[in-house]
Amino acid sequence: MTADAGVVVIGWPQLVIAMLFMVFVGVLSIRLSLGLEKDLAIATARTYLQLLALGLVLRYVFDIDSPWLVVGLLLFMMAVAARIIVKRAPDAPRGLFTQSFLTMALTGFTVTFAVTGLIVQVEPWYRPQYVIPIAGMVLGNSMNGIAVALERIFADLDSRCDELLALVALGATPWEAAGPSVRSAIAAGMIPTINSMAAAGIVFIPGMMTGQVLAGVDPLAATGYQIVVMLMISAATAMGSVIAVLLAYRKRFSHDGVYLEKGRERAR
Amino acid sequence: MPVLLSARDVRYSTEGDHGRVVLLDGLDFDVARGEVVDVSGPSGAGKTTLLRALAQLLPDATGTLSLASETADSMTPQEWRSKVALLPQKAVMRPGTVRDNLLMPWAFKVRQGATAPTDEKLRAALDGVGLGEVVLDRDAARLSVGQAARVSLLRVVLTDPDILLLDEPDASLDEVSAEQVATIIREFADDGRGVVRVRHQRADSIASRRLRLSGAQLQEVDGR
Incomplete structure (x- = not known):
């Protein structure tokens, strides 16, 4: 990941910290008995995996051209x-x-x-x-x-x-x-x-x-x-x-x- | 009287709860000019199905249909249905006024070039079935069940078909309105056309013949 001067790059540490948002939503789901914890966990995992895969695929496709x-x-x-x-x-x-x-x-x-x-x-x-x-x-x-x-x-x-x-x-x-x-x-x-x-x-x-x-x-x-x-x-x-x-x-x-x-x- | 509508070897079966059910088992059926034929029979015997088959509204039904010696194959299904017109039991009004509803059939391609009835004719028709007080600009959604039933009957009668197939046309009507509707039906037939009515009610005076559909077969019922 390269960037121009002044642009903050999102790396692994930031991605891990961003997970805290989902922890918050998960706690909310448990406290309010929304029953969404499992769906949230799956959705979060899919977001990480699918988008990382997309990034890799796009980089590959751009390279092959x-x-x-x-x-x-x-x-x-x-x-x-x-x-x-x-x-x-x-x-x-x-x-x-x-x-x-x-x-x-x-x-x-x-x-x-x-x-x-x-x-x-x-x-x-x-x-x-x-x-x-x-x-x-x-x-x-x-x-x-x-x-x-x-x-x-x-x-x-x-x-x-x-x-x-x-x-x-x-x-x-x-x-x-x-x-x-x-x-x-x-x-x-x-x-x-x-x-x-x-x-x-x-x-x-x-x-x-x-x-x-x-x-x-x-x-x-x-x-x-x-x-x-x-x-x-x-x-x-x-x-x-x-x-x-x-x-x-x-x-x-x-x-x-x-x-x-x-x-x-x-x-x- | 010469035969107007003729149906030969009409067959239809459908998937029931316990396997295949035969509803129409090779029926032969004629309607002569001027006739009003009543069809009765137990519920679920297939009376509505028979009407739908005659109107070519039953895709899986087989048999030969002809109208005044013209076979159904010689015209489009839309042309056939404009001549052999089914009025379903449930009266349906489209959003709009009573006039909009009565004139709706003339919006269809099958009546391209035909002249739609004038307001005067529409009002006379309403008057004939005891709906003289209903103005043509009335919102059709505000009609009572009995009024909507009569408007939907007029809608199909005004299109001037050769055969009318009526599924319980007087089921939702009081005695006076039922008599007015019967008069309209009789006049329609006397004009050299034919009517098939599915009815549960007691026989009235306008039926020329009565048939009973049961066990997938049609039988003549003696007497009136």
């Missing part, structure tokens, strides 16, 4: 994100993993390379120092948006199943019947991002900018990156939510346009 390695790593991140999405939507129809993976891939590659290629204009195109952190933010945020949107579309459709039957019986296509649910699900996926854009810089300093400022970058230079990142995140969330919901809603209808209730669909 191969386009294949960068793309491979991105595909791995997309697959993990797709798995998390599926786990968060327990009532989801089959085939959601493939769909989510394709959605993540389309969103992730498009938005990441739009930023690195058109805005930051990195050379060569795969330069890992730029591509990987940006892809991480794109994927993480669109994953959250997609998970919220999918949870909403399935819950909303199921709550409207009597209405969907009546609409389809009147000659509505799946799109006409599901329309209101589709719109509200896409909006639900995008709202957290819009809210965080509105609060950025007033209520909180965004994470990426915090990191850059702590690492000694001039705040105004960090601002430029942060603005690009926020706009990119909202594009990624919008794109991910729209694609995911449009692919998903149709799976709850039969080929001849009849709404399949949750239980029936899973039994098929």
Whole structure:
């Protein structure tokens, strides 16, 4: 770990001291009988291990500097994100993993390379120092948006199943019947991002900018990156939510346009 | 009277608590022009299932359906459902006014180019089922259960289908409203169309024929 003059480097002693925060939270959990001690311990251990592993992997990937390695790593991140999405939507129809993976891939590659290629204009195109952190933010945020949107579309459709039957019986296509649910699900996926854009810089300093400022970058230079990142995140969330919901809603209808209730669909 | 709706060898089975249950076992079923056919039978016998099969709202059902010699395969499922219209038992109102709800079917592609009824026609229709006091601008969420049942019946009648499939259309109605609804149904059939009603109540005077669904088979019920 190297640093410019004036930047305090976090080393092992600091990491150990930081553990005291978790000791405090653990004591709180015990005294208030929150029952979270085990989860906290696991989460803390994961934070240390996963982030240290990430640091090592990134250093390795930066050293090797191969386009294949960068793309491979991105595909791995997309697959993990797709798995998390599926786990968060327990009532989801089959085939959601493939769909989510394709959605993540389309969103992730498009938005990441739009930023690195058109805005930051990195050379060569795969330069890992730029591509990987940006892809991480794109994927993480669109994953959250997609998970919220999918949870909403399935819950909303199921709550409207009597209405969907009546609409389809009147000659509505799946799109006409599901329309209101589709719109509200896409909006639900995008709202957290819009809210965080509105609060950025007033209520909180965004994470990426915090990191850059702590690492000694001039705040105004960090601002430029942060603005690009926020706009990119909202594009990624919008794109991910729209694609995911449009692919998903149709799976709850039969080929001849009849709404399949949750239980029936899973039994098929 | 010539046959309007014809169903041949309609079969449907589903997974029950104790294995596969056959609900419709090769049913043959005709509705002639001008007929009101009542279907009764024990709960769970598959009366609602039969209506859904006739409306092509049961993806796993098999059989041949035709309407005035046009087979169901010759049109899209949406076209079929706009001609053979099912009214589910539970009346559903979309957010919006009574007018919004009555005109909703004309927002669908299947009725593209068709003219939606005027306010005058809508008011006359409401009047016909004892809802003369309900204004078209009323929030549909504020209708009572019985009022919503009649509005949803009008919504489907106004689309002018060839066959109406009604799942207990008078279950939530008082005697006076039930009679008004029966009149509408009879007039609809007298116009050369057909009606199939699932009913639990005592026979009324408008049924042309009565059938009983039990043991996955349909039987004619003698007399009225």
